[in-house]
Amino acid sequence: MIFRQLFDPVSSTYTYLLGDAGEAVLIDPVYEHVPRDLALLQELGLRLLTTLDTHVHADHVTGAWRLQQRCGSGIAVAEAAGAELATRTLRHGDRIGFGSRHLTVRATPGHTSGCVTYVLDDESMAFTGDSLLIRGCGRTDFQQGSAAQLFTSVREQILSLPEACLLYPAHDYRGVTVTSVAEERRFNPRLGGEVDEGDFTGHMNALNLPHPKMIAVAVPANLRCGQPEEGGLFAGTSAETPDWAPLTLRFSGVWEIEPMALLEHGAGAQLVDVREEAEFVDRLGHLAGARLLPLSQLSDHLPELDKERPVVAVCRSGVRSAQACVLLAKAGFGQVANLAGGMLRWHVEGLPVVCSDNATH
Structure with missing residues (x-):
C-alpha cells in the first residue's frame, strides 16, 4: 500500500x-x-x-x-x-x-x-x-x-x-x-x-x-464540497496552472507567486506596484523595474499595459495587489499573479529592493 x-x-x-x-x-x-x-x-x-x-x-x-x-x-x-x-x-x-x-x-x-x-x-x-x-x-x-x-x-x-x-x-x-x-x-x-x-x-x-x-x-x-459560488471570481475560469512561472491558486481565484519564484522566473513580467507614491519610496523600497500605478488609478492606466505579457501586482502585504489582480483579470489580462505577502514578505526574505536613493540593497 x-x-x-x-x-x-x-x-x-x-x-x-x-x-x-x-x-x-x-x-x-x-x-x-x-x-x-x-x-x-x-x-x-x-x-x-x-x-x-x-x-x-x-x-x-x-x-x-x-x-x-x-x-x-x-x-x-x-x-x-x-x-x-x-x-x-x-x-x-x-x-x-x-x-x-x-x-x-x-x-x-x-x-x-x-x-x-x-x-x-x-x-x-x-x-x-x-x-x-x-x-x-x-x-x-x-x-x-x-x-x-x-x-x-x-x-x-x-x-x-x-x-x-x-x-x-x-x-x-x-x-x-x-x-x-x-x-x-x-x-x-x-x-x-x-x-x-x-x-x-x-x-x-x-x-x-x-x-x-x-x-x-x-x-x-x-457545504458545497468546495464548489465556488455561481458567479464567483473562479466560476467559469480555467483552473489550469499557468506555465510562465510556478504559481499557486487561492480559493478567491487569484494566482500568487512566491518572492523567490518571481526573482527566478519574473524577468519577462510587468511589475505593477499599486501602493501610494509615499509608500513606493519608504523603508520597504520597491522592486527593480516596478511601475507605480496606485490601485485607485489603475483602471485609468490599463491601456498602457501589455496584455500579451504576464503582470505581477505588488503592494505592502498582498491585499491591495490581490484586488488589482481581480481588476486586471476582469479587464482581459490572462496572465496575472499577486506577489505573495507583498513587500513585507519580500523584505523578510532579504531579497533586493530599490530604495529612495535609487540604490539597490
Missing part, C-alpha cells in the same frame, strides 16, 4: 493519500493544493477514485469538487454533514474501497455533527479528523458540536482500537505528524487517563475560543 502525508502550512491541515493496485483515495484535500495532489497521483501512477472529508471544515476549503472536475473522482462526506454535491453520503460502518484495501467509516460526532473517522481494514491506521488531535481534540462550540458527544465518540470509536493503531489527525499546529491509541489513552490531557465526561465537558465548555478566521468562507464552500 502507498501512503503519503501531505501538509498545508496556512491552515496546518494534513491531507492523506492512500493507494493500492493503481487506485487511490485522498482524505481531507485542500483546495489550493489540488495541483500538488494531482502531480503526486500522476507520478505514483494512481487513479483517484474518491475524496473523503472527515467533516465540514471551518479553516480551509476542501479540494473535493476541484479534484472531481479534473479527474472525475467521487466525493464522499458523512450523511450527517448535510453537504451538497457529494456523490456518496457515508454512515457508520460503510466501507470505501481502493485496490485490494478498504477504509471503514466510524461516526465520531462531537467536534461537528458530521464528523467521521476512517479506519484502515487491518486497524493499523485511523484518520481521525478533528475528533482526536495529537494530545488534544477539536473544539465543540459550533457546527452542532457537543462536548458530551465527542467524549463518547473518542472513547468508544477511536480509543477502542488496538493500542498499536496509528492515529493521523486532520491538523497539528506544532509539526507533530502521528500518534497512537496507546499514547492518547495515556497522555491525552483532555481524553486520556482517568478523565471522565464531567472533566472533559467542563474543560471544553470553558475554552471561549475565537472563531476560525476562514469560517465565513470555508463552511459555506465546504
Whole structure:
C-alpha cells in the first residue's frame, strides 16, 4: 500500500493519500493544493477514485469538487454533514474501497455533527479528523458540536482500537505528524487517563475560543464540497496552472507567486506596484523595474499595459495587489499573479529592493 502525508502550512491541515493496485483515495484535500495532489497521483501512477472529508471544515476549503472536475473522482462526506454535491453520503460502518484495501467509516460526532473517522481494514491506521488531535481534540462550540458527544465518540470509536493503531489527525499546529491509541489513552490531557465526561465537558465548555478566521468562507464552500459560488471570481475560469512561472491558486481565484519564484522566473513580467507614491519610496523600497500605478488609478492606466505579457501586482502585504489582480483579470489580462505577502514578505526574505536613493540593497 502507498501512503503519503501531505501538509498545508496556512491552515496546518494534513491531507492523506492512500493507494493500492493503481487506485487511490485522498482524505481531507485542500483546495489550493489540488495541483500538488494531482502531480503526486500522476507520478505514483494512481487513479483517484474518491475524496473523503472527515467533516465540514471551518479553516480551509476542501479540494473535493476541484479534484472531481479534473479527474472525475467521487466525493464522499458523512450523511450527517448535510453537504451538497457529494456523490456518496457515508454512515457508520460503510466501507470505501481502493485496490485490494478498504477504509471503514466510524461516526465520531462531537467536534461537528458530521464528523467521521476512517479506519484502515487491518486497524493499523485511523484518520481521525478533528475528533482526536495529537494530545488534544477539536473544539465543540459550533457546527452542532457537543462536548458530551465527542467524549463518547473518542472513547468508544477511536480509543477502542488496538493500542498499536496509528492515529493521523486532520491538523497539528506544532509539526507533530502521528500518534497512537496507546499514547492518547495515556497522555491525552483532555481524553486520556482517568478523565471522565464531567472533566472533559467542563474543560471544553470553558475554552471561549475565537472563531476560525476562514469560517465565513470555508463552511459555506465546504457545504458545497468546495464548489465556488455561481458567479464567483473562479466560476467559469480555467483552473489550469499557468506555465510562465510556478504559481499557486487561492480559493478567491487569484494566482500568487512566491518572492523567490518571481526573482527566478519574473524577468519577462510587468511589475505593477499599486501602493501610494509615499509608500513606493519608504523603508520597504520597491522592486527593480516596478511601475507605480496606485490601485485607485489603475483602471485609468490599463491601456498602457501589455496584455500579451504576464503582470505581477505588488503592494505592502498582498491585499491591495490581490484586488488589482481581480481588476486586471476582469479587464482581459490572462496572465496575472499577486506577489505573495507583498513587500513585507519580500523584505523578510532579504531579497533586493530599490530604495529612495535609487540604490539597490
